[in-house]
Every structure is written in structure tokens, then in C-alpha cells.
Amino acid sequence: MHGSTGYSGYHQNNQQRPRKRGGGRRTSRKYQHHQNTRNNGDDDQKEQKSPPPCTDFDKAYFHCYAHVGIHEEMIKDSVRTETYKAAIMHHQSFIEGKVVMDVGCGTGILSIFCAQAGAKRVYAVDASDIAVQANEVVKANNLADRVIVLHGRVEDVEIYEKVDVIISEWMGYMLLYESMLGSVIAARDRWLKRGGLILPCTATLYMAPITHPDRYKDSIEFWRNVYGIDMSVMMPLAKLCAFEEPCVETITGENVMARPHVVKHVDCYTIQLHELESVSTRYKFQSTMRAPLHGFALWFDAEFSGPASSTNNNPVDGFRGKKHANPDEALVLSTGPEDLPTHWQQTLIYYFDPIEVEQDQIIEGSLTLSQNKENHRFMNIRLVCSSGGMSYVKELVMR
Ligand SMILES: C[S@@+](CC[C@H](N)C(=O)[O-])C[C@H]1O[C@@H](n2cnc3c(N)ncnc32)[C@H](O)[C@@H]1O
Numbered sequence: 454m455h456g457s458t459g460y461s462g463y464h465q466n467n468q469q470r471p472r473k474r475g476g477g478r479r480t481s482r483k484y485q486h487h488q489n490t491r492n493n494g495d496d497d498q499k500e501q502k503s504p505p506p507c508t509d510f511d512k513a514y515f516h517c518y519a520h521v522g523i524h525e526e527m528i529k530d531s532v533r534t535e536t537y538k539a540a541i542m543h544h545q546s547f548i549e550g551k552v553v554m555d556v557g558c559g560t561g562i563l564s565i566f567c568a569q570a571g572a573k574r575v576y577a578v579d580a581s582d583i584a585v586q587a588n589e590v591v592k593a594n595n596l597a598d599r600v601i602v603l604h605g606r607v608e609d610v611e612i613y614e615k616v617d618v619i620i621s622e623w624m625g626y627m628l629l630y631e632s633m634l635g636s637v638i639a640a641r642d643r644w645l646k647r648g649g650l651i652l653p654c655t656a657t658l659y660m661a662p663i664t665h666p667d668r669y670k671d672s673i674e675f676w677r678n679v680y681g682i683d684m685s686v687m688m689p690l691a692k693l694c695a696f697e698e699p700c701v702e703t704i705t706g707e708n709v710m711a712r713p714h715v716v717k718h719v720d721c722y723t724i725q726l727h728e729l730e731s732v733s734t735r736y737k738f739q740s741t742m743r744a745p746l747h748g749f750a751l752w753f754d755a756e757f758s759g760p761a762s763s764t765n766n767n768p769v770d771g772f773r774g775k776k777h778a779n780p781d782e783a784l785v786l787s788t789g790p791e792d793l794p795t796h797w798q799q800t801l802i803y804y805f806d807p808i809e810v811e812q813d814q815i816i817e818g819s820l821t822l823s824q825n826k827e828n829h830r831f832m833n834i835r836l837v838c839s840s841g842g843m844s845y846v847k848e849l850v851m852r
Pocket residue numbers: 477514515518524527528556557558559560561562563578579580581583605606607608621622623624633636
């Protein structure tokens with residue numbers, strides 16, 4: 454998606470979700486339901502905590518989403534949008550006649566899909582000014598009686614009733630960047646009925662070591678001979694500029710040096726906010742090739758099955774297709790190197806210099822992804838790697 458500000462690093466195809474996010478934009482709500490859900494007589498209701506403050510970072514974040522370009526790019530990502538549409542149709546019999554909440558509705562596209570699937574009422578919530586457009590889109594499609602646009606943070610808006618379905622497209626680069634899942638958790642804990650449906654229901658973040666000689670050649674080796682001039686003194690700066698931050702790029706299965714490792718599996722029914730503050734994993738890969746190791750790739754899958762099948766907390770490492778014995782079992786939005794490209798591409802962490810690796814050589818270490826203390830939508834990354842008797846540590850921030 455395209456944000457209006459703050460691009461960093463090297464981004465193939467110039468496809469970006471916004472890189473400078475801010476906080477909740479508390480604007481005039483189109484609809485405000487004054488009855489607090491705590492008072493609706495439902496003893497399922499969890500005790501309501503006061504919402505987190507809407508920081509200037511949150512405001513900048515929502516401001517990015519007011520730009521039409523970001524929505525155009527997301528909607529044109531047909532892998533993303535078609536998978537959501539297919540998932541809604543897959544669950545049509547559950548959605549028909551029910552109440553849905555779309556957390557972060559953007560232009561309202563997923564809300565409208567839900568209305569088309571027969572939802573009785575859809576609360577389409579967005580804190581960005583794009584909600585004004587969503588309301589117009591809803592009206593233009595004669596759905597204003599069923600799709601209620603709430604212009605405000607999901608943490609702040611209030612509605613009269615509980616919901617049967619929560620749908621949200623909350624996944625950021627390397628799944629957790631952007632930290633929007635917390636808002637889905639807030640909606641779930643406030644409004645989802647027992648036995649309700651969350652789409653997607655689970656998501657899994659993967660990592661794998663990669664080799665990418667073309668990328669290195671393109672950005673670094675390039676300076677050795679520029680129109681016959683030796684500009685190799687530029688190389689240290691080129692490395693710093695190219696690889697100081699995570700890069701959002703598309704790679705292929707040929708770049709991947711080992712079977713992927715699961716960094717984090719998220720069950721949207723049970724995940725708690727505190728689990729997202731810091732995610733750590735230890736990994737051990739065996740290289741399937743002799744090649745220069747240039748760094749690591751991260752990507753995710755999101756699944757759209759019903760509540761009953763969301764209890765699998767042990768996804769098998771591997772690419773799409775290997776996870777499900779029966780591909781009809783669950784709809785999966787996959788963003789891996791072996792899948793169709795999406796606007797998420799893959800997130801790459803490059804070393805400044807490649808590490809020579811032999812076939813079968815062990816590459817092991819740890820990865821920690823932590824929400825940045827100052828701006829929780831940024832991600833601090835610490836990558837420790839040992840291979841061939843050497844150890845490497847890389848610390849970076851995804852802004
Ligand atoms: C990735 S976009 C998805 C838009 C739309 N659902 C779609 O699929 O095209 C996420 C949207 O969620 C909104 N959003 C993020 N956090 C939110 C929150 N806490 N409350 C309300 N809206 C939020 C953003 O403003 C943005 O428009």
C-alpha cells in the first residue's frame with residue numbers, strides 16, 4: 454500500500470503499506486451508539502478496560518489511510534481481495550442474517566461483501582477519514598440500511614449489540630508490523646458473541662534464510678565500475694543505505710535456502726495483547742545449497758476456517774500446500790516466495806556482507822520482534838545467527 458509519507462529502504466515495485474503510522478483519529482462519528490455493551494445484559498461480556506490513548510503516531514497512521522492510493526493498491530491486490538471475498542462466500546450460511554463488524558473497513562469493500570452475503574447488519578468501523586468515503590460508497594450501493602459506517606477508532610466507538618462475525622484485514626508486513634491486531638482483539642473482547650466467527654481465524658509468520666546475489670550485485674557491486682569509473686569507495690555507504698532497514702521485496706522459491714521455520718502462530722480467538730509486545734523464536738536451518746547467505750525472509754499465511762478448526766496451534770513448517778492435506782479444508786491467504794505475489798511481498802533482512810554457506814551447513818540462532826516503545830506500530834528486530842563457527846547479530850527497526 455502507498456502511504457503518503459515515510460518510505461524507507463529499497464522497495465521493489467514501489468508497493469508499500471504506509472511506513473509512518475500514527476494513531477487513532479478521533480473524528481466526528483457518523484453514528485454513535487450510546488448504550489455501552491457492558492449494559493446489554495449479556496453475561497459473556499468481559500470487563501471493559503479504558504481504551505489506550507490515541508497518540509500522535511496513531512493519528513499519523515490513520516492519516517496515511519486517508520489517501521486513496523493505499524486503498525487502490527490493497528484492492529488491486531487480487532490475491533488479497535479475492536481471498537477475502539471467497540472466505541466471506543465460503544461462510545455465507547453463517548453470515549446470512551447475522552451481525553458483522555468490519556474492523557478497519559477502509560473504503561468499505563469487505564463490509565459490502567458481507568452485506569452481499571446476506572448479513573443483517575454490518576458495522577463498518579474506521580478511524581481514518583476514508584470512512585467518509587466508505588459511507589458514500591455504501592449509500593451509492595443502496596446498502597445504508599444494512600451497513601453502518603462508524604467513523605472512529607474501534608477502541609472508542611460504541612454499539613448497541615454484540616456481533617456474530619468480526620472481519621478484518623489487519624495484517625502488516627511480516628504480519629506484525631503496523632500492530633493492528635490489537636484493535637481486532639479489542640473488538641473481539643468487547644463484542645464477539647460466544648461461538649462467533651473471526652475472519653481470518655489464524656495467521657502464521659514464517660522465516661527462512663535466503664541467497665540473493667542479483668540484489669547484492671544490483672545495489673552494491675554496481676559501484677565497482679560505473680561507466681568505467683571505479684566508485685567502489687561508495688560501497689560501504691551503499692550497503693548501509695540498502696540494508697540498514699528491512700526491505701519489502703518479492704523473492705522466489707529459488708532464493709530460499711532451507712525449509713521455513715514458524716516464528717509465531719496467531720489464533721485470533723485466543724491471542725492476547727501482551728503476547729504481541731515481543732515475539733521471540735529460536736531457529737535451526739540446514740542449508741539445502743552451497744550459496745552466499747544474504748539474510749532472511751519473513752512472510753505470513755492467514756487462514757479463514759471456522760471457529761472449530763482454529764484450535765490447531767501447531768502449524769507444520771513449510772510452504773503453502775504442504776500445510777493442508779485437503780486444500781478445501783481451509784481458505785488460505787499466502788504471501789510466501791512460492792505463492793502468487795501480493796502487495797505485502799516478503800520482508801527481507803539483509804546482512805551488509807554475504808556469509809558463504811556449504812550445502813547441509815547449519816544456520817542457527819534467534820529472532821526477536823518487539824513493538825517499538827515510542828511508537829508501537831514500529832517494530833524492533835534483533836536477529837542473531839551462527840554458522841560455520843561465526844556469529845552475527847543484526848539489530849534494526851522497521852519504521
Ligand atoms: C489494511 S486497511 C484495510 C481496509 C479494508 N478493510 C480493505 O480490506 O480494503 C486497514 C484499515 O483499518 C483502519 N484501522 C486500523 N486500526 C484501526 C482502529 N483501531 N480503529 C478503526 N480503524 C482502524 C485503517 O485506518 C485502515 O483504513
